[in-house]
């Protein structure tokens with residue numbers, strides 16, 4: 001289909017993102033049913049309200065409203081004084097009432113923004129059009145030629161977060177979603193688990209020529225559904241950019257359809273649309289009063305907001321002189337930030353120590369976490385055997401020249417496996433650094449004797465052999481020689 005690559009450069013990619021994030025509450029949106037239905041037998045976490053029985057009346061879940069206000073505040077939105085729940089009418093097997101309670105004309109939060117980091121180090125604002133609250137649908141399960149319905153999820157609280165069409169590349173979409181997920185996790189309103197469906201992304205994707213852009217016109221948009229990883233969102237957008245450019249370049253027109261993403265074939269596929277003309281006949285929900293939000297309540301919720309990832313990142317750079325790349329990684333998950341800050345508290349803040357702690361944490365400790373198969377989820381840092389204070393103690397041994405950095409990496413591996421203290425491992429395995437010059441001099445003398453030929457060539461002007469001798473010294477001391485001391489002694493003695 002994409003046999004000839006189109007010139008995508010003549011088009012501008014325009015993406016708006018819709019994200020459905022399940023609010024972390026104990027009970028569902030309008031009833032007392034528990035939201036911990038993952039793994040429960042089908043249709044066991046239900047009641048007359050979420051089953052849509054006639055006469056059952058909904059009651060608003062206060063915790064879901066607070067989570068949404070919190071989200072709105074974290075996304076720099078204006079919180080409405082009055083929000084109105086509305087019925088969105090459509091017929092589908094997973095929707096027992098025949099309508100979904102959502103918010104339409106008067107959502108809870110509007111006009112916000114989220115700052116994302118661009119590759120060149122700059123930041124960009126993606127405007128948030130609205131954040132509203134609604135109930136989730138049930139799930140259809142298709143097996144062995146039959147279709148089943150599981151309504152455990154029906155009525156779970158969902159926050160829908162909608163951006164303006166401000167995203168112009170697959171990488172920007174990825175950066176936006178990464179930042180959004182980190183923010184939602186940091187404020188504790190969503191688990192961020194995309195593979196469990198707790199965060200679902202639906203990009204609206206279109207392209208337009210630069211002339212259309214000048215005229216303020218947009219191309220026909222395609223919505224891609226059922227994306228279950230950040231990577232697949234990025235891939236789907238990149239694929240659509242090329243597909244739509246191919247269609248337009250060859251004189252065709254893009255059709256307005258819903259697409260799915262085929263992970264195996266790495267391509268979008270047309271899905272049969274639920275209904276062609278979207279006429280949901282929204283009207284205000286007669287069973288629920290308008291939701292009044294007082295300014296006092298908003299202020300109270302604002303006071304509970306923790307430091308957000310962007311602010312924390314800026315603080316690390318400003319106060320501790322961290323590089324942007326590490327500051328971003330450290331603030332991507334609150335568990336990582338907590339580990340890091342405990343590490344710095346134990347290690348100290350002077351002499352570039354926060355940067356050194358950051359380098360070791362994101363370099364060596366994360367490497368072990370990845371090798372352990374846990375690296376996909378950096379939140380696992382909270383469960384590693386090496387405590388932040390133990391990592392700090394290891395770095396102090398390096399600073400005090402008890403061990404050299406290479407030995408420290410090996411010690412950290414043992415710490416990771418056993419949870420033992422660095423000092424105990426150094427003692428037990430005899431790893432303390434050799435900076436005793438008499439020991440080093442002795443090694444050098446032996447090496448010179450064994451490599452008389454090389455020594456002669458060096459003295460004859462082949463200076464690059466210095467590295468060879470340095471390697472021999474480190475090997476002779478089993479890597480424990482203080483590199484600076486060894487180099488100084490070698491420089492002295494090699495002159496002859």
Ligand SMILES: [Zn+2]
Pocket residue numbers: 028031032033045046047048049050051155
């Ligand atoms: Zn229920």
